[in-house]
Amino acid sequence: DIQMTQSPSSLSASVGDRVTITCRASQSINSYLNWYQQKPGKAPKLLIYAASSLQSGVPSRFSGSGSGTDFTLTISSLQPEDFATYFCQQSFSTPYSFGQGTKLVIK
């Protein structure tokens, strides 16, 4: 099975900051990488698929990059509604494993 590791596990930032979250796969997954946002008490929401493609309706301040084993999610200018937990997921092979999550909190 493919293991996904995110860093950091938590991140403190301010509104307007640029933040980057990283995700590493235990083997090459090409660009088969998704990013989700989850707010407390809510279901996850798809942000990015195929490593860098923005899901419809997602603000353009979110972007993704990477291929192979190393990926990043960047939020260019944090908004108050962006404070949430972010998960990466590989869809290269089943089981479609998730990273452990990165909690983004207000500084």
Added chain:
Amino acid sequence: EVQLVQSGAEVKKPGESLKISCKGSGYSFTNYWIGWVRQMPGKGLEYMGIIYPGDSDTRYSPSFQGQVTFSADKSISTAYLQWSSLKASDTAIYYCARRYYYDRSGYYFFTFDIWGQGTLVTVSS
């Protein structure tokens, strides 16, 4: 509107059985795989597996194989997740999600694009 609506919260005792549901609407339910994802209290997301409602083909994650059973009734656009004997460690929120794919020059990129609201299962004596 494309949506998945899950059944309500459950409180059960260890050893009891349970079946929770996930009803799709607004799209062709039989044409897309449905995935199940577990989230234990305060923890991350765990992929459990997927089922194809069109023919009930199932693919379990090795971590959940033999622990749960997926099923589907395509006549009512509903997928199910069931346990025959619950344990306290099954306490979690369970999400269903539609597996969608994007075709990029013949390469299929799978995602979970639509999620149910989650079903909280509490197992306690």
